[in-house]
Amino acid sequence: MAKETLEFQAETKRLLDLVINSIYTNKEIFLRELISNASDAIDKLHFESLTNPNLLEGDDNFEIFVLPDKNTKTLTISDNGIGMTRSEVISNIGTIAKSGTKAFLEKIKADDGKFDEELIGQFGVGFYSAFIVSDKVELITKRAGETSAVKWTSEGAGDYTIEDCEKDKRGTTIILHLKPECSSDEEYNFLETHTLETLIKKYSDYIRYPIKMNFVSRDENDKETIEVRTVNSMQPLWSRNKAEIKPAEYDEFFKHQFHEWETPLEIYHTKAEGTTEYTALLCIPKRAAVNLYYADYEGGLQLYSRHVYIMDKCKDFLPDYLRFVKGLVDSPDLPLNISREILQQSREVKKIGNALEKNILKQLAKMLKNDRAKYETFWLEFGKSLKIGVYNSLYDEKVKDNLKDLLLFTSSKEGKLITLAEYVENMPENQQKIYCAVGNSAETISKMPQMEMIQERGMEVLCLIDPVDEFAISALQKYADKDFQFINREDFELDDEEAKKAKSEVEELAKSHEELLKDVKDAIGDEVFQVRLTSGLKTGAVCLATGATGPSLNMEKTFAAMNNPFMKAVRILEINPKHEIFKKLSGLHALGKDSADFKDFCNLLYAQALLIEGIMPKNPVELANKIADLMIK
Numbered sequence: 047m048a049k050e051t052l053e054f055q056a057e058t059k060r061l062l063d064l065v066i067n068s069i070y071t072n073k074e075i076f077l078r079e080l081i082s083n084a085s086d087a088i089d090k091l092h093f094e095s096l097t098n099p100n101l102l103e104g105d106d107n108f109e110i111f112v113l114p115d116k117n118t119k120t121l122t123i124s125d126n127g128i129g130m131t132r133s134e135v136i137s138n139i140g141t142i143a144k145s146g147t148k149a150f151l152e153k154i155k156a157d158d159g160k161f162d163e164e165l166i167g168q169f170g171v172g173f174y175s176a177f178i179v180s181d182k183v184e185l186i187t188k189r190a191g192e193t194s195a196v197k198w199t200s201e202g203a204g205d206y207t208i209e210d211c212e213k214d215k216r217g218t219t220i221i222l223h224l225k226p227e228c229s230s231d232e233e234y235n236f237l238e239t240h241t242l243e244t245l246i247k248k249y250s251d252y253i254r255y256p257i258k259m260n261f262v263s264r265d266e267n268d269k270e271t272i273e274v275r276t277v278n279s280m281q282p283l284w285s286r287n288k289a290e291i292k293p294a295e296y297d298e299f300f301k302h303q304f305h306e307w308e309t310p311l312e313i314y315h316t317k318a319e320g321t322t323e324y325t326a327l328l329c330i331p332k333r334a335a336v337n338l339y340y341a342d343y344e345g346g347l348q349l350y351s352r353h354v355y356i357m358d359k360c361k362d363f364l365p366d367y368l369r370f371v372k373g374l375v376d377s378p379d380l381p382l383n384i385s386r387e388i389l390q391q392s393r394e395v396k397k398i399g400n401a402l403e404k405n406i407l408k409q410l411a412k413m414l415k416n417d418r419a420k421y422e423t424f425w426l427e428f429g430k431s432l433k434i435g436v437y438n439s440l441y442d443e444k445v446k447d448n449l450k451d452l453l454l455f456t457s458s459k460e461g462k463l464i465t466l467a468e469y470v471e472n473m474p475e476n477q478q479k480i481y482c483a484v485g486n487s488a489e490t491i492s493k494m495p496q497m498e499m500i501q502e503r504g505m506e507v508l509c510l511i512d513p514v515d516e517f518a519i520s521a522l523q524k525y526a527d528k529d530f531q532f533i534n535r536e537d538f539e540l541d542d543e544e545a546k547k548a549k550s551e552v553e554e555l556a557k558s559h560e561e562l563l564k565d566v567k568d569a570i571g572d573e574v575f576q577v578r579l580t581s582g583l584k585t586g587a588v589c590l591a592t593g594a595t596g597p598s599l600n601m602e603k604t605f606a607a608m609n610n611p612f613m614k615a616v617r618i619l620e621i622n623p624k625h626e627i628f629k630k631l632s633g634l635h636a637l638g639k640d641s642a643d644f645k646d647f648c649n650l651l652y653a654q655a656l657l658i659e660g661i662m663p664k665n666p667v668e669l670a671n672k673i674a675d676l677m678i679k
């Protein structure tokens with residue numbers, strides 16, 4: 047096929063732009079990224095060759111070669127892994143398929159054009175990190191089992207070229223044309239054998255395949271001899287004794303193995319012996335992947351048997367709510383040629399998975415108890431995952447039981463994060479239920495008219511700020527035998543004597559104003575199910591409540607966003623009879639229920655209640671005009 051010039055996908059262009067124009071403090075990581083890719087490519091070939099040994103064509107001396115050339119100022123990294131076909135190169139190297147990429151890149155842009163190396167870390171630029179040090183990159187690759195090879199070339203600007211070429215053996219060769227500052231002793235010199243050797247030892251020591259380099263020596267007659275040596279020790283980190291592994295080694299390992307840019311938040315290294323034998327090395331990353339909650343996110347653990355790679359992204363070990371956990375399991379009890387289907391039914395996998403799940407939950411509970419600040423950092427990144435776990439386990443009491451004490455919610459008191467146990471502990475004696483409210487922030491919730499009476503009594507409310515909070519709470523149903531009570535549901539009432547007395551007085555009053563309340567409802571129309579008087583408001587004039595069961599206003603919004611406009615909350619307009627507005631309302635009612643002033647007044651009350659809930663009234667222009675009329679009256 048002829049030489050083609052193709053454009054990068056818009057997201058790739060933007061990412062490349064960031065990589066090229068940013069000042070990296072840590073330029074050297076490009077080597078780790080490219081060696082990781084090379085090692086992954088060999089893993090893939092090894093795995094495919096289990097079912098198709100012909101792919102190896104008799105050559106199973108897997109290796110990665112790093113070759114600097116001072117004359118051409120190039121650094122070449124080659125592997126004899128799986129390689130890529132022309133179309134694989136186009137789809138793997140020219141595009142980024144991750145969901146959330148666009149949103150992520152926009153976020154970076156919004157930061158005043160400033161580029162946060164850590165921020166991009168959660169994204170992982172992978173192959174594109176080659177452009178941190180190069181002004182031109184060539185990739186020559188031949189897929190195992192194919193006869194033709196392709197060459198991809200780019201200077202990282204908007205496009206790249208791709209053409210057929212010659213290549214003897216399968217695998218991928220990447221030629222980096224180093225930028226002047228990366229190939230001289232001014233700043234970095236990635237052409238120095240010694241520098242490269244140090245970097246490989248530092249970042250890639252435990253790569254399972256030999257990383258080879260040429261070492262040149264001269265004898266007394268200045269005769270040059272070249273010796274090929276393997277630079278890395280190849281001993282998998284997880285097989286070493288825990289006590290001898292330094293924290294920095296673990297950190298580097300995770301960066302390498304899982305394409306993480308930041309050091310993990312927490313690392314678990316466990317070995318189990320007995321009926322089921324395994325070693326697991328797991329971590330909780332510092333930040334959630336940008337696509338963690340998208341359908342295309344692929345969680346799962348890597349699987350090894352006796353240090354030999356079997357496969358990636360095995361989802362059968364951990365439950366979905368731990369999708370953010372990264373790591374690997376190495377077990378001699380699993381056969382090398384195990385397929386994904388057999389894996390799903392394997393008793394060993396279930397056993398290992400259960401033990402790992404238990405262990406992670408135990409460690410999280412420990413973190414919550416002993417290092418609250420760290421747990422809160424964890425929670426802000428991954429709490430959503432656990433909450434979705436609760437919601438998805440509506441009928442699975444065991445999962446709910448495991449997770450309920452790990453949940454945090456924002457308290458209406460100072461906006462702090464609290465556990466359900468802490469909430470219950472803070473409850474005054476006469477409070478029977480756990481109060482909750484839905485809103486955008488603890489601040490908006492604490493300003494809700496219903497909050498006054500609650501705050502006056504020194505009680506707190508769980509602020510359900512994340513849309514999934516309410517679903518999780520509904521799935522839990524109870525905590526420590528206490529029901530959850532939404533403060534804007536019609537059945538909300540305070541439990542003390544004073545509140546009960548106020549309630550019965552208002553009920554009496556309502557009886558004598560039945561007609562008024564009915565006429566207010568008629569004036570507003572079908573949008574409200576009922577209009578009633580409430581004893582739950584102090585200085586506020588009105589509020590909106592929803593039926594005791596059925597969707598809440600928040601769920602209605604969530605369902606509408608999911609194109610389900612039929613899940614509607616039952617809306618009840620509540621009026622405070624102690625407010626001056628009630629007298630005025632009664633006065634206008636005396637003019638007749640069909641009077642324009644009465645009708646306008648009723649609709650204005652309803653509009654206020656909607657605004658308090660953050661809902662836009664149906665006709666905002668009409669509302670604004672009515673307010674203007676009132677203001678000049």
Ligand code: ADP
Nearest residue numbers: 083084087129130138139171172173174218305
């Ligand atoms: P990631 O490795 O995180 O998927 P990269 O940008 O580093 O992202 O690489 C994109 C894809 O390109 C890889 O998933 C892989 O399919 C392919 N690739 C990269 N390097 C190689 C290589 N040396 N051999 C074969 N395929 C490769």
